Amino acid sequence: MSGSRPRPGARDLRWLTGRSRQASFAPYPERSAAGQDRGISMRLVPYLGIVISCLARLCLAQDSPGSAAAAAPHLTVLRARALIDGTGGQPRLKPEILIRGNRIAEVTTAGAHSPPPGAEVIDLGGATLLPGLIDCHTHIFLQGEVPAAGGYDVQLLKFPASYRVVRATLAARRALEQGFTTLRDVETEGAGFGDVGIKRAIEEGYIPGPRLYVSTRSISTTGGYVLEGYAPEIEVPKGAQIVDGPVEARKAAREQLDHGADWIKVYMTHRSWVDEQGALVSQPTLTVEELRAIVDETHGWRRRVACHAYNGIGLQRALDGGCDSIEHGLELTDAQIAQMVRQGTWLVPTLSVYYYDLDPPDTPTGKRDRKRVAVHGVSFQKALRAGVKIAFGTDAGGFPWSEPLAQEFAREIEFGMTPMQAIRSATSRGAELLGRSGELGVVAPGAYADVIAVAGDPLADVNELKNVGFVMKDGVVFKSTSKSPGK
Secondary structure: OOOOOOOOOOOOHHHHOOOOOEOOOOOOOOEOOOOOEOOHHHHHHHHHHHHHHHHHHHHHHOOOOOHHHHOOOOEEEEEOOEEOOOOOOOOEEOEEEEEEOOEEEEEEEOOOOOOOOOOEEEEOOOOEEEEOEEEEEEOOOOOOOOHHHOHHHHHHHOOOHHHHHHHHHHHHHHHHHOOEEEEEEOOOOOOOOHHHHHHHHHHOOOOOOOEEEEOOOOEEEOOOOOOOOOOOOOOOOOOOEEEOOHHHHHHHHHHHHHOOOOEEEEEOEEEEEEOOOOOEEEEEOOOHHHHHHHHHHHHHOOOEEEEEEOOHHHHHHHHHOOOOEEEEOOOOOHHHHHHHHHHOOEEEOOOHHHHOOOOOOOOHHHHHHHHHHHHHHHHHHHHHHHOOEEOOOOOEOOOOOOOOOOHHHHHHHHOOOOHHHHHHHOOHHHHHHOOOEOOEOOOOOOOEOOEEEEOOOOOOOHHHHHOOOEEEEOOEEEEEOOOOOOO
């Protein structure tokens, strides 16, 4: 299952730097005005070295069987000014976190007792500690739908699969550098099962990245997920696996689950536009019967279903078909909100992405873009007041990965969340959506040692979360600025 420890024989990224507990990587490449990353080809060279070094270490391992298993778990103590533990409780002052291997063993107050003999003590001074953040809606295989650079189409039509894999690898690293230690990545957008490979490479220690919960190809219907504007006789790539009828729908779910999907992503709406009365209209895709076949199959595998749904008929079918989370939910009726509360359906709103690349206001698509923004915030406010379960999601990949994922926090607060609620949406609430409560999204005994730090107080200024200076994932320090945060 995603987020589990690497299986026996898995590689440990700590050896890359020759230091016991810190992995270090080159900064994310800068983006030019044209939207292209500079120096990508040169950045491939270190990955070749990683593979070669891994092979060498495998050979050495043959000479000393069992030595790794005999080693005692590394002990680490983290100290800082304050701790926001992800549960929604008041911040703890002068926390001391004891980490044994990749798990948190104890959370106490500094000075309560001496660190265990041999423990590595990391004192972050005036910083604030938090659980590693969770983004429940990303697309690591997309690099921003920038119209000037060809938009969505060019990524499916002109980017080779190998190129997309490299950039997905960089996106995963970028997320980790920003303090997001877990991602639910909701489809590869035409890159097949590439996310399963990225997830495996991270788990086995070949590349840095967050814990990934992947959705592989996603599912839509004929006419429901196509590149727009091409002659009908031209066969163009599709961003999703196309099904028609409950039998095909169930078969697609089985195939994706069998090939490693942690979640099944279903597009319940596709195109949207503003009608003559000024209302937002969205094209529905799957029927309730088709969706129920997917949900039944997926739940049988003890997995869950995420439904992309803007509004209207398609969103109603998503709820009636039993999906576990509504993605976007631009325009929710009062009745739909009540149904979500009754059913325990999650909302992952992805507010910020709809403020990117709006078309001119006097065009049909520009009117659509502005209508989406206008109704979205209102729906979020109503859902929040009604008690709908809300998890943090950015739709990163819909905007460039060079942008801060943490911008979403400010939008959540703008539309009614308190800073603590916003932080919880990206910590313990995100873990709850993923079915990993107590293991992810909290700083508590038994949880994975995914811990980040910022210099200031994010409850006073949530934009502090745009500048994460310390990142630990699985007990390993992946980022620590030369000047520790808060010092």
